[in-house]
Each structure stands twice: as structure tokens, then as C-alpha cells.
Amino acid sequence: MSFVDYLQALPTERLKLAQYSATSADVERALSSCEGSLSGLMALLSPAAEPYLESMAQRAAQLTRQRFGATIGMYLPLYLSNLCANECDYCGFSMGNKLKRKRLNLEELRQEIAIIKRRGFDSLLLVSGEHETKVGIDYFVSMLPEVKRHFSFVAMEVQPLSEDGYRCLVSHGLDAVMLYQETYNPQVYRQHHTRGNKQDFAYRLASAERIARAGVDKIGLGVLFGLDDWRFDALLMGHHLHYLEHQHWRSRYSISLPRLRPCTGGVQPKVALSDKGLVQIICAFRLFNPQLEISLSTREPAALRDHLYRLGITHISAGSSTEPGGYAHPQTQLDQFEIADNRSVEQVVDALKAQGLTPVWKDWEAGWINQSP
Amino acid sequence: MLTIADIQFESRLFSGTGKFCSSKIMLAAIEAGGSQLVTLAMKRLDLTAKRDDILTPLLASGVKLLPNTAGARNAHEAVMVAQLARDVLGTSWIKLEIHPDPKYLLPDPIETLKAAQQLCDKGFVVLPYVHADPVLCRRLEEVGCAAVMPLGSPIGSNQGLATQTFLKIIIEQAKVPVIIDAGIGAPSQAMQAMEMGADAVLVNTAIASSRDPVMMARSFAIAVKAGRDAYQAGLGGVSEHASHTSPQTPLTEFLE
Numbered sequence: 001m002s003f004v005d006y007l008q009a010l011p012t013e014r015l016k017l018a019q020y021s022a023t024s025a026d027v028e029r030a031l032s033s034c035e036g037s038l039s040g041l042m043a044l045l046s047p048a049a050e051p052y053l054e055s056m057a058q059r060a061a062q063l064t065r066q067r068f069g070a071t072i073g074m075y076l077p078l079y080l081s082n083l084c085a086n087e088c089d090y091c092g093f094s095m096g097n098k099l100k101r102k103r104l105n106l107e108e109l110r111q112e113i114a115i116i117k118r119r120g121f122d123s124l125l126l127v128s129g130e131h132e133t134k135v136g137i138d139y140f141v142s143m144l145p146e147v148k149r150h151f152s153f154v155a156m157e158v159q160p161l162s163e164d165g166y167r168c169l170v171s172h173g174l175d176a177v178m179l180y181q182e183t184y185n186p187q188v189y190r191q192h193h194t195r196g197n198k199q200d201f202a203y204r205l206a207s208a209e210r211i212a213r214a215g216v217d218k219i220g221l222g223v224l225f226g227l228d229d230w231r232f233d234a235l236l237m238g239h240h241l242h243y244l245e246h247q248h249w250r251s252r253y254s255i256s257l258p259r260l261r262p263c264t265g266g267v268q269p270k271v272a273l274s275d276k277g278l279v280q281i282i283c284a285f286r287l288f289n290p291q292l293e294i295s296l297s298t299r300e301p302a303a304l305r306d307h308l309y310r311l312g313i314t315h316i317s318a319g320s321s322t323e324p325g326g327y328a329h330p331q332t333q334l335d336q337f338e339i340a341d342n343r344s345v346e347q348v349v350d351a352l353k354a355q356g357l358t359p360v361w362k363d364w365e366a367g368w369i370n371q372s373p
Numbered sequence: 374m375l376t377i378a379d380i381q382f383e384s385r386l387f388s389g390t391g392k393f394c395s396s397k398i399m400l401a402a403i404e405a406g407g408s409q410l411v412t413l414a415m416k417r418l419d420l421t422a423k424r425d426d427i428l429t430p431l432l433a434s435g436v437k438l439l440p441n442t443a444g445a446r447n448a449h450e451a452v453m454v455a456q457l458a459r460d461v462l463g464t465s466w467i468k469l470e471i472h473p474d475p476k477y478l479l480p481d482p483i484e485t486l487k488a489a490q491q492l493c494d495k496g497f498v499v500l501p502y503v504h505a506d507p508v509l510c511r512r513l514e515e516v517g518c519a520a521v522m523p524l525g526s527p528i529g530s531n532q533g534l535a536t537q538t539f540l541k542i543i544i545e546q547a548k549v550p551v552i553i554d555a556g557i558g559a560p561s562q563a564m565q566a567m568e569m570g571a572d573a574v575l576v577n578t579a580i581a582s583s584r585d586p587v588m589m590a591r592s593f594a595i596a597v598k599a600g601r602d603a604y605q606a607g608l609g610g611v612s613e614h615a616s617h618t619s620p621q622t623p624l625t626e627f628l629e
Contacts, residue, residue, distance in 0.1 A: 036545055057624035246548065249511060276628045307627045 002209055003243050004202045007184065010239065015042070016232050022046035031055055034287040041238045044284035045231045053280060060286035060312045067290050071360045072352055073315040074345075075123040075155070075295075076116050079324040080104050080143065084129030086196030088182075089267045090224065090260055093129040095195065102324045103128075103135055109143055111328040113150050119319060119345050122362040123153040125178065127322075130159035130198055137165045141172055148173035153364040155218070159197065160207040166214035175364065177211045179204070180222030180256065184236035188228040192267070208240070212248030219244065219251050220295070225278075226260030226269030234281050238288060245289075254293035254315070257281055259300075275304055279311060286312035301340040306351050318348035375572055377550050378466075378498040378519040380437065382409050385567065386597045387439070387552065388590070389577025391417070396426045398586050400434055406590030410437045412468050412575065415454050416444040420461060428462075439500065441468035447481070448488035455492055467492060468522070470502040477527045482509050486516065493517035502554055505536035510543045510551075521547060522575065524555035525566065529578045531558025534565055544570045560589075560596030567600025568608060 019042050026043035031052060034040030043049060044056060081103040084093040092099070104112065116124065124147060128135045140158070147154055155176035156169070166177065181204060183189050189201045198204065211219050221240055223233045241253055257278060260269040273281075278300075285292055295315040296308060305316070320339060321327050341348070349359050375382040388408040393399035403411055411431065419425050431438060440458035445451035448471065455467040469492065471485050472478040480503050492499045498519045503509055505523040513521055523543055526532035533556060534540060544551050550572035557563050563574045576593055583589035 053628075054623060054625050061624055246546065249546070276625075279625060279628060303627075307624075311624060 002206050003240055004205050006239070006243055007205065007236070010236075012232075012236075015235070016229075018042065019046050019231060019235060022048045024048055024051070027052050030287070031059065034284075035290060036242075037288070038235075038238060038242055041284055041288040042235050044287060045234050045238075045280065047231070049280060049284070050276070053276065053283070056283040056287065057279065057311055060283035061310050063286050063290045064310070064312045064314070068314050070356055071358050072309055072313065073123065073293075073363055074121060074318065074349075074359045074361050075125050075153075075315055076119070076121045076317050077125045077127050077157075077297075077320050077322065078109075078112055078116060078147075079127045079322060079326060080109070080139075080158075081128040081131065081135045081324050083131040083134050084196075085131045085133075086129075086198040087194045088198060089192050089194070090227070103139070104143075104324050106143070106146060108325055108328070109146055112325065113147065115327040117150055120361055121345075122151055123155070123364070124151040125155045125157055125317070127157045128159075128324075130196065132159060132197060137161060137168065140169060144169065144172040144174065152362055155220070157220075160204050161210075163210040163214050166211050166216060170215050174216065176218035176220065176254075177216050178220035178222065178254075178256065179207050179211070180220075180224065180258070181205060181237070181240070182222075182224040183227040183233055184223070184240070185228045185233065188270075192227055208244055209248065212244065212251045215250075217252060218254060218293070219248075220254040220256060222256035222258060224258050224260055225273040225281075226271060229271050230273045230277060230281070234284070238285070241289065241292070252293065253289075254295055255285060256295045256297070258297065278304075279308070282308060282312040298339045298341040302343055302348075302351075305341055306355070309352065309355060309357060316348070318343065319345040375550060377500075382573070383407075384409050384594070384597075385573040385601055386563070386594050387411065387573055387575040388580065389413075389575065390427055390431065391577055392581035393586060396430050399427070399581070400430050402580055402586040402590040403434065403436060405587045406580065406594045408436060408590075410439050412439040412441045412577075414443040415440050415458050415461075418461070437466070438462055438464055439466050439468050440464065441470050441502075442488075443470050443472075445471050445488075446473040446484075447471060448484040448491065451484070451488040452491050452495075455488075455497055456495075459497070465496060466498045466500070468500045468502060478529075479527065480504060480524070482506060485509075486512055489513050489518050490516040500552070505539035505543060507539060507542040507546060510547060514547065514549050518549060520550040520552055520572070522552045522554040525553050525562065526556030528555040530556050531579055532556050533558055533562035534569075537569070540566070540571070541569060560592045563593055564596040564600035564603075567597055568603050570604050573597075 022043045027049045030040035030043040082093045083101050084095050087096055088094050153175050157178040186201050193199050208219050223237050259273050293314045294312050296313045297317050298320045352359055384407040386406050386408050387410045388403050390413040418428055442451040442454040445454050451471050459465055471481045473481050485501050489499050489501050493516050500520045501513050501518055502522045510521040526535035552573045553566040553571045554575040557576050558579045566574050580586050580589045
């Protein structure tokens with residue numbers, strides 16, 4: 001059984017009703033023991049948990065410190081391409097948007113890498129729009145070895161691939177795959193994805209399982225909060241995570257919590273996620289899953305980011321560019337989304353240190369992996 | 374109702390057949406405890422005699438038999454014993470136990486995994502007796518075992534759930550039934566195992582070596598039932614957050 005079947009069999013209407021009728025007693029029970037409990041997660045994400053936010057935050061901060069220490073993992077996105085064969089109404093790379101399209105060549109990749117390395121990063125997230133023919137497996141295979149020469153840990157955030165595709169990339173050094181479902185509501189998903197391969201909700205949903213079977217070390221899930229009711233979308237992501245951890249226990253998991261932000265020709269959020277709601281999600285997931293990695297991008301403003309580190313965030317980017325070639329030549333293309341935290345890496349690191357946190361640049365030894373005996 | 378490999382069990386107390394003073398007492402104890410699955414060591418059966426004082430009355434009683442491979446010291450021997458059990462008893466169910474260590478009778482994880490793989494491939498319903506090792510239990514599940522039987526403490530020691538921390542992890546992760554085997558010395562310990570969410574317990578020494586095995590078996594049955602009921606009813610959480618009412622550094626004030 002795949003998670004696609006699991007989700008289909010889930011009585012979503014009843015579950016949603018249960019979430020909105022959670023009581024303070026449910027929340028108090030979840031506060032004392034929520035680990036691994038989907039009903040606990042449901043209570044902590046419910047409106048009934050709002051008055052308990054400070055207690056949740058205290059517990060989340062304590063669990064995060066206990067599991068991860070006073071550290072924050074540092075990564076940076078490198079945009080390979082903004083070519084895209086999908087129409088998604090919330091995204092700046094959407095194929096209908098008129099912008100200069102670009103795919104980095106090896107020389108341009110080297111320029112980006114040189115700048116990122118100078119800034120101290122050793123963990124990289126390769127990002128591209130979804131264009132199967134021009135930015136497909138062959139292109140990735142041609143670029144990965146150069147990337148892997150310079151970075152210990154390489155993650156990718158690209159279109160969903162076949163299991164063989166992932167296995168091939170693992171053999172070239174791929175360590176992690178971020179693949180966001182955007183929303184777990186198939187109807188809402190259909191409304192926002194109107195052209196291209198990304199219309200296939202089920203193929204995308206089953207990707208995490210293909211990624212796990214291919215032996216990828218770390219798998220990132222995510223919801224674009226604002227497309228649908230965030231409380232319920234977050235809960236379904238919890239179900240997905242829970243399912244994956246049980247079925248594919250050799251992988252590590254992370255989540256990302258992007259909020260819908262304005263972009264070229266984009267949509268307004270249906271149900272806006274407030275700062276308070278974002279804090280509630282972070283804390284709920286930390287109580288639900290103490291070992292879960294939670295990333296925070298530069299989509300969020302500096303002042304807010306500085307408050308969130310201690311609550312459960314484990315990985316952040318800093319000084320990001322979200323356009324291909326954007327480190328060597330800033331502001332030449334249109335960005336995928338607007339960056340809200342424009343601070344330099346040094347400024348972000350100073351802010352971390354002021355809170356008693358240590359940035360971690362290297363947390364992996366590439367040479368140990370894929371060395372078959 | 375507990376289901377293992379398509380067979381349903383009303384009772385979650387499984388029993389052994391060793392250490393009783395007579396087969397009559399053994400049978401009375403099994404009946405008093407309500408066990409529907411009892412394990413017996415193949416090495417104990419006298420297969421040359423026409424009648425065996427353990428097997429014959431057990432067969433007559435109608436309980437389901439779970440032959441075990443006690444005495445086997447490696448995978449090769451265990452697979453042989455299992456095949457013998459299938460031939461003689463006509464059941465493909467096997468409790469896989471391999472303990473090369475004669476002092477504490479602790480199970481050998483490497484040989485157990487190897488034998489489990491072979492037996493599952495041959496179509497056996499394999500219930501391996503193992504240390505409370507969560508990763509090993511997952512590996513055994515992956516090769517097709519029908520249940521896992523992690524130990525609470527050394528067999529026959531009556532020390533209870535010394536491995537509790539790890540049993541909890543196994544129970545949380547398992548996709549097959551978890552039967553806590555070995556070391557359960559008192560009904561309260563069996564109840565504790567069931568409250569934790571174990572699917573069943575296997576008890577032998579504590580019943581067989583008590584002054585009154587029949588009464589002890591009955592006590593275990595009540596305890597197992599009570600523990601299971603409590604688990605299903607949902608135990609209250611132990612509060613650890615009472616002290617959070619006046620935290621030194623508020624963490625969410627910035628939202629206001």
C-alpha cells in the first residue's frame with residue numbers, strides 16, 4: 001500500500017471535523033505525551049491549542065535543544081534553472097510568466113559554486129523549475145559531479161523523478177531530496193496546477209516512497225501554507241511523515257513550512273497563515289516528532305526568523321538568491337519568490353551567536369557514502 | 374482480537390510447557406489461564422515412543438501448538454528443527470530461538486535473522502525470540518516474520534521488564550504483533566507489558582514454578598486482560614509541563 005491509497009482511505013471530512021472540535025483536555029493530554037501520536041498532533045494543530053502556545057513553545061524549545069543542541073545547520077540554495085513546463089498560479093517560474101529563462105552551464109555553475117564556497121557553505125540545495133526535457137536526469141547527472149566536488153552534502157529540489165532516476169543520482173552523490181506536495185487536498189491541488197506534469201497529484205504524492213526506496217538519506221516534505229486550510233494540510237503532512245517513518249525507517253525526514261507570498265502574476269492566499277499559526281505548526285511538529293528536521297528559508301523576515309530558531313528550527317539558509325546565476329549576477333532574472341530576509345550570511349550568523357546558537361556548516365562526510373565494499 | 378498470520382486469538386496470554394511437575398498440572402494451568410497458543414521444545418519430545426507425556430495430552434486439549442527450536446545453537450540447526458517440527462506436528466508455526474550461550478540463554482541475533490530469512494522463504498510462520506533490539510525487530514519484520522518476541526529480561530529470571538525502554542520503541546515501530554517473551558515473573562509485570570501496548574505476553578516459569586500453577590495461571594490471565602483493557606481505554610499522560618506556567622524567558626511574547 002502506498003501513501004496514495006492511505007490518503008484516499010482516510011476519512012478526511014470526519015477528521016477535519018474532529019480537529020476543529022478538539023478540546024482543551026485533548027490539548028493538555030497532547031502536551032504531556034504527543035510523541036508519535038497523530039491524535040496528539042491533531043490537537044496541537046487545532047484552534048483549541050492556541051491558548052497553550054507558550055507551553056507548547058517551552059516544551060518545543062526544550063526538546064529541540066535536547067535533540068539538536070544549541071546548533072543550527074546552514075545550507076544555501078543554488079538555482080540551476082528557471083525553465084518550467086508547469087502552470088502553477090502561485091509561482092514566479094510558472095510557464096505562462098514572461099521572464100528570461102535560463103539554465104546554467106558548467107562554467108556558470110562553477111562561478112556560483114566559487115561564491116557560495118567563499119561564504120563558507122558546505123551543504124547545498126540544488127533547485128530548478130520542472131522541465132523534464134531540458135532540465136532532466138541527463139542534465140542533473142552532468143552537473144552533480146562538479147557540485148559534489150565542492151560540497152559534502154547535496155540536496156535537490158526539482159521535479160519528481162523515477163525510482164531509477166533517484167538511484168542514479170544517489171550513485172552520483174545525491175544526499176537528500178526536497179519534494180513538497182504543496183497541498184494534500186486533491187481538489188485544491190487541481191485548481192492551482194493547471195498545466196504540465198505537476199498536475200499528477202498521485203505521482204507527486206508517491207514520490208517520497210520512490211526516493212526512500214532509492215536509498216536517499218534525507219527526504220523533505222512540505223506544504224505551501226495558504227493554498228488550503230493550513231491546520232488540516234499540516235495534519236495530513238503529519239500523517240505522511242508518520243507513514244514514511246514507519247515504512248521507510250532508514251531515511252531521515254525534514255519538513256519545510258513555506259507560506260504563500262506574492263509573486264509575479266500570483267494568487268492571494270485562501271487561508272493566510274499568521275505568524276502565530278506558523279509558531280503553532282513548528283511547535284506541534286516538534287512535540288510530535290522530536291528528531292524531525294525543520295528548515296526555514298529566507299522567505300520569512302529577519303525579525304521573525306530570529307525568534308523561530310529556538311522553537312524547533314534546525315536548518316536555515318542565509319544570503320540566498322532564488323534565481324539561476326543570481327550569486328554571480330544578482331538581479332538579472334526574475335526571482336521565484338521574494339526574499340524577506342535580505343541579511344548577509346555574516347549578519348545572520350551574528351544573530352544566531354547573539355542567541356547562544358552555533359552555526360553548523362559541515363555535518364556530513366561525503367567520502368564515506370556509496371563506497372561499496 | 375489478536376491476529377497472527379490469519380489465526381485469531383482471544384487470549385493474549387501465551388504459555389509454555391516446561392518446568393511443570395506433571396503433565397496434569399500443566400494442562401490444568403493452561404486451561405485456567407485460557408491460553409490458546411502454547412510453545413513446546415522439540416528437543417523435549419520423545420519421538421521414538423508411541424506416547425509422549427507432553428505432546429499427547431496437549432494434542433488432545435485442542436490448543437494451538439507453537440513448537441520451538443530451543444537447543445539450536447545456530448541457524449542451520451534451527452532450520453533443521455523447524456523442518457522436523459513441521460513433519461512431526463503438521464504445523465508450519467515455529468518459535469525461533471537460538472541461544473548458543475548456555476548460562477543466560479540469550480538469543481543470537483545474527484543466527485536468528487539468518488534462520489528467520491530461510492524459514493520465511495520456506496513458508497514457515499516464524500515467531501523469533503530476540504533481545505529487545507528495535508532494529509533487529511525491523512529487520513526480522515522485513516524478512517517476513519509473523520510476529521516478534523523480544524525479551525523482558527533473561528529467560529526464567531523473573532526480573533520483569535528490564536528492557537522496558539527498548540520494548541516501547543519496538544511496540545511503537547512494529548507492523549507485526551509484539552509478544553513480550555521471557556523474564557516476566559509476576560502478573561503485575563505482565564499487566565505492565567500490556568499497558569505499554571504489547572500484543573501478548575508469553576509466560577512459563579512464573580506459572581510453572583509457582584506453588585500453585587493453576588491459581589497463578591488464572592492470576593496472569595486476569596492481569597493480561599486488565600492491562601490490555603487499560604491500554605485500549607487510554608492511560609492518562611504523566612504530566613511534565615506543570616512547571617511551565619511561569620517560564621523564565623517567554624518564547625511567544627513577540628507575537629503579541
